[in-house]
Amino acid sequence: MIINLASVLVDDQAKALKFYTEVLGFVKKHDIPMGEFSWLTVVSPERPDGVELVLEPSSHPAVGPFKAALVEDGIPFTSFAVDDVQKEYERMRALGVVFTQQPTEMGPVTVATFDDTCGNLIQIAQQN
Known part of the structure; x- marks a missing residue:
């Protein structure tokens, strides 16, 4: 599977x-x-x-409250893998992307979270 x-x-x-x-x-x-x-x-x-x-x-009527609750709590809807979070963070910020979490090392990963302009918080992550 x-x-x-x-x-x-x-x-x-x-x-x-x-x-x-x-x-x-x-x-x-x-x-x-x-x-x-x-x-x-x-x-x-x-x-x-x-x-x-x-x-x-x-x-769907359930989606609005679900997405709003995730955003309110700062929870990313999904995560995308990148080779270098800091580099992607800088590239995306230069394009006007709004980040709600700057690159942060969390043990075996470094993550950052941004607003996708479509109602979601999305995380980018790199394995350390």
Whole structure:
């Protein structure tokens, strides 16, 4: 068994696609219209046949309170691996990304948390 899809709940698919591709550097894999929304996925350019991240519409009534509670408590919705958290932090800040946690060493990992502009806090992490 392998993981082939993971989702992040976004409040605007077009805005999310722009952020996740132009700022984070992912590549659009699928954009299939499905009524009001699309089946919209991105992948790492380093692993184009790897795990797809679904930019999932956050239209379900339970999603708003769930996302708000996570953000209020400072809890990232998901985490992305990077080789150098400090370098990514500086690159992303230069692009205007707002971080809620600066790079912080936590034992075997260094992490930082940012706002994805789509209602989520996302963590980047590097193994030390």
